[in-house]
Amino acid sequence: MTEPKIKFDQVTKRYGPLTVLDALSLDIAPGELVTIIGPSGSGKTTVLRVLMTLETIEEGTIYIDGEPFNMMRSGDRLVPASKAHIRRIRAKIGMVFQSFNLFPHMTALGNCIEAPIHSLGLAKRDAVKRAEELLDMVGLADKRDHYPSQLSGGQQQRVAIARTLAMQPEILLFDEPTSALDPEMVGEVLQVIRQLAAAHSYTMLLVTHQMGFAREVSDRVCFFDGGKFLEEGPPQELLGAPKNERAKQFLSKVLEAT
Amino acid sequence: MDWDWQFTFDVVLPRLLPVVPITIQATVLSFLLALALGLGLMLLRTSSSRLVSIPAGEVIEFIRGTPLLVQLFFLFFLLPEVGIVLPPLTTGILGLGIYNSALCAEVFRAGILAVPAGQWEAAKALNLSAYRTYRDIIIPQSLPPIVPALGNYLIGIFKETPLLSFLAVAELMHASKLIGSEYYRFTEAVTIAGAFFLIMSLVAAGLVRLAEFYVRKRILH
Amino acid sequence: MNARVVAIAALAAFLFGLVVATFSETRVFLPALLQGALVTIQVAVFSFLLMMASAFVAGAGKLSAIGPVRWIAIGYIEIFRGTSLLVQLFWFYFVMPEFGVTLPAMVAGVLGVGLNFGAYGAEIVRGAITAVPRGQLEAATALNMAPFKRLVRIVIPQAAIVMIPPMGNLTIEMVKATSVVSAVTLVDITYASVQQNQIHYRTIEIFMVTLALYYCFSQLIRFSMGMLEERASRHLARGH
Numbered sequence: 001m002t003e004p005k006i007k008f009d010q011v012t013k014r015y016g017p018l019t020v021l022d023a024l025s026l027d028i029a030p031g032e033l034v035t036i037i038g039p040s041g042s043g044k045t046t047v048l049r050v051l052m053t054l055e056t057i058e059e060g061t062i063y064i065d066g067e068p069f070n071m072m073r074s075g076d077r078l079v080p081a082s083k084a085h086i087r088r089i090r091a092k093i094g095m096v097f098q099s100f101n102l103f104p105h106m107t108a109l110g111n112c113i114e115a116p117i118h119s120l121g122l123a124k125r126d127a128v129k130r131a132e133e134l135l136d137m138v139g140l141a142d143k144r145d146h147y148p149s150q151l152s153g154g155q156q157q158r159v160a161i162a163r164t165l166a167m168q169p170e171i172l173l174f175d176e177p178t179s180a181l182d183p184e185m186v187g188e189v190l191q192v193i194r195q196l197a198a199a200h201s202y203t204m205l206l207v208t209h210q211m212g213f214a215r216e217v218s219d220r221v222c223f224f225d226g227g228k229f230l231e232e233g234p235p236q237e238l239l240g241a242p243k244n245e246r247a248k249q250f251l252s253k254v255l256e257a258t
Numbered sequence: 259m260d261w262d263w264q265f266t267f268d269v270v271l272p273r274l275l276p277v278v279p280i281t282i283q284a285t286v287l288s289f290l291l292a293l294a295l296g297l298g299l300m301l302l303r304t305s306s307s308r309l310v311s312i313p314a315g316e317v318i319e320f321i322r323g324t325p326l327l328v329q330l331f332f333l334f335f336l337l338p339e340v341g342i343v344l345p346p347l348t349t350g351i352l353g354l355g356i357y358n359s360a361l362c363a364e365v366f367r368a369g370i371l372a373v374p375a376g377q378w379e380a381a382k383a384l385n386l387s388a389y390r391t392y393r394d395i396i397i398p399q400s401l402p403p404i405v406p407a408l409g410n411y412l413i414g415i416f417k418e419t420p421l422l423s424f425l426a427v428a429e430l431m432h433a434s435k436l437i438g439s440e441y442y443r444f445t446e447a448v449t450i451a452g453a454f455f456l457i458m459s460l461v462a463a464g465l466v467r468l469a470e471f472y473v474r475k476r477i478l479h
Numbered sequence: 480m481n482a483r484v485v486a487i488a489a490l491a492a493f494l495f496g497l498v499v500a501t502f503s504e505t506r507v508f509l510p511a512l513l514q515g516a517l518v519t520i521q522v523a524v525f526s527f528l529l530m531m532a533s534a535f536v537a538g539a540g541k542l543s544a545i546g547p548v549r550w551i552a553i554g555y556i557e558i559f560r561g562t563s564l565l566v567q568l569f570w571f572y573f574v575m576p577e578f579g580v581t582l583p584a585m586v587a588g589v590l591g592v593g594l595n596f597g598a599y600g601a602e603i604v605r606g607a608i609t610a611v612p613r614g615q616l617e618a619a620t621a622l623n624m625a626p627f628k629r630l631v632r633i634v635i636p637q638a639a640i641v642m643i644p645p646m647g648n649l650t651i652e653m654v655k656a657t658s659v660v661s662a663v664t665l666v667d668i669t670y671a672s673v674q675q676n677q678i679h680y681r682t683i684e685i686f687m688v689t690l691a692l693y694y695c696f697s698q699l700i701r702f703s704m705g706m707l708e709e710r711a712s713r714h715l716a717r718g719h
Contacts, residue, residue, distance in 0.1 A: 053620065054620060091623045097614060103618070105637060114624075118624060118632060119622060119625065163622070167622055167623065320690075320694065323655075323693070323694050323698075325658035326658075327669055328658055328669050328686065328693065331686065332682070336683065418563075419563075420565035421565070424661075424662075445574045452566040452567075455561065455563050456561040459561045
């Protein structure tokens with residue numbers, strides 16, 4: 001049994017009286033693509049945000065490649081992790097946001113070379129080469145000198161994906177990547193994600209409402225509600241014949257709408 | 259360099275304290291004058307006749323765009339030449355009032371413009387008179403942003419009163435400078451004067467917050 | 480477009496007026512006023528630099544996670560905003576010598592004006608930095624950028640654009656405020672106009688020219704700020 005790439009161990013997150021993540025436990029294998037589905041506002045995004053260190057957790061431990069992430073080993077105890085420790089491990093994770101969050105004052109190319117140059121210390125020439133290859137891969141080689149305000153939503157999101165890949169992470173997080181897009185642009189972004197999934201070189205965590213797509217690319221689907229994963233399994237099983245009551249209700253409502 | 263407490267209590271405080279009321283008086287009177295003139299200026303500025311509104315706008319811009327001190331000197335030297343002889347304090351209050359009236363006029367205007375157009379339309383649909391519209395509908399809703407802005411200007415006037423020392427008005431700054439030149443020691447006098455201004459600013463800020471609270475509670479519930 | 484036309488017209492009018500003045504009676508007092516203008520410009524330029532520097536340092540400092548840094552920033556801002564500019568000028572020029580530090584008038588003047596307006600500028604800087612959308616910070620974190628890099632490369636460029644209009648207004652206020660530096664024996668336009676008035680008693684003319692000079696300065700600043708804002712926000716379509 002190989003070491004899980006990501007391990008959530010009894011992770012709890014609270015906002016005041018509200019418990020968003022309730023003693024969550026989940027193992028994700030290297031190269032696996034896990035999709036998280038669930039009702040809006042249930043906190044699925046929080047699972048990703050906590051992993052990306054955009055939020056802190058109250059209890060529990062997150063492990064990456066078997067190493068504690070939010071905590072660190074000191075002797076034979078676990079203590080809260082130092083900033084240096086977090087930065088070192090965080091370099092393995094990349095995230096694509098629902099609202100793209102491209103840097104508006106930089107071109108598409110500029111967005112993609114910024115972090116490699118200033119975080120990885122790459123030489124400009126190498127960063128540009130890498131960025132050009134990635135922009136080509138997402139189909140936007142001709143838009144490299146365009147500013148975000150000159151790009152459509154779908155194009156911006158593809159640039160955002162290229163920007164994330166430029167850091168060569170091992171883990172990719174997608175937070176509802178197509179929810180902010182007009183319907184006709186959803187396809188082009190899903191195509192890029194499909195390519196990445198097929199390569200199997202990344203461990204991917206995807207939060208989405210696109211059930212058809214989830215069924216197609218996921219290795220595993222998890223249903224999240226009330227702070228916990230209520231059911232998980234291969235896509236055909238969970239999406240086709242869910243066992244959990246709430247999962248059934250949720251899926252019937254979602255399928256009703258399509 | 260050491261702080262001379264004896265000097266502070268024997269000379270500085272006894273000479274500065276009696277002057278504080280003059281500073282407060284100058285501030286309050288200038289503020290009231292600024293409010294009154296500002297209201298008038300705003301009404302001219304928002305007049306439907308372009309013959310009135312454009313010159314009014316230019317006058318406001320000119321007053322706002324030039325230094326207060328120069329305007330004070332201008333009045334100070336000009337008025338006697340045209341036969342109007344006023345004590346320096348009065349000239350100072352006049353100058354402060356006129357300068358800040360231009361600022362207040364813009365605050366009033368911004369506050370009124372901030373009231374949604376729909377309110378005017380509703381008032382018209384209900385056939386309310388202009389007086390009623392302003393009194394019951396528009397002005398109460400325009401107050402919340404106006405009050406803190408005016409409050410800031412009140413505090414600003416406090417901090418502008420030292421300019422009156424240039425007109426030889428016996429206010430706080432002038433008094434502290436006199437002490438300094440008489441006794442060849444500026445530290446205590448200037449620092450105490452500064453402390454007075456800080457305290458008065460904080461008190462004024464507190465009053466403004468109270469006024470904001472009152473407006474919100476009584477007028478908007 | 481309109482701003483440019485107005486500015487050029489204003490400049491032309493000013494130069495024209497200057498030419499006319501050289502050949503008219505204003506020749507009597509104009510040179511002295513222009514010399515004062517040189518002093519005013521000197522004070523204004525140096526104070527502007529100090530104002531911007533302290534505004535950035537204090538504005539960013541107030542947002543710092545480090546307690547002492549925050550307290551120092553707040554202290555600086557409250558003291559220099561809460562006391563009058565004249566008090567501060569007096570302090571630098573008349574009180575500091577009693578602590579053994581004698582400053583030349585120009586230095587005292589620039590320190591007073593620069594630090595005073597820097598304190599107001601700090602609030603503008605702080606407001607602009609907080610106005611940068613959260614998503615930008617999160618994206619930078621997701622790209623594993625160090626906090627300092629994130630501030631300098633991502634936050635400040637976007638904050639700078641928001642800052643331009645209020646900073647422009649503050650700069651105009653600062654230039655007007657330089658009129659009080661005669662309190663520390665600097666002969667600026669204002670003091671020169673008072674002196675000339677004592678000599679020639681041509682009150683209306685002298686002060687009209689003085690006011691016009693200041694008005695020209697403020698229009699110039701307004702124009703520059705407008706151009707700066709236009710250039711800087713070329714690529715930013717606000718609100719996507």
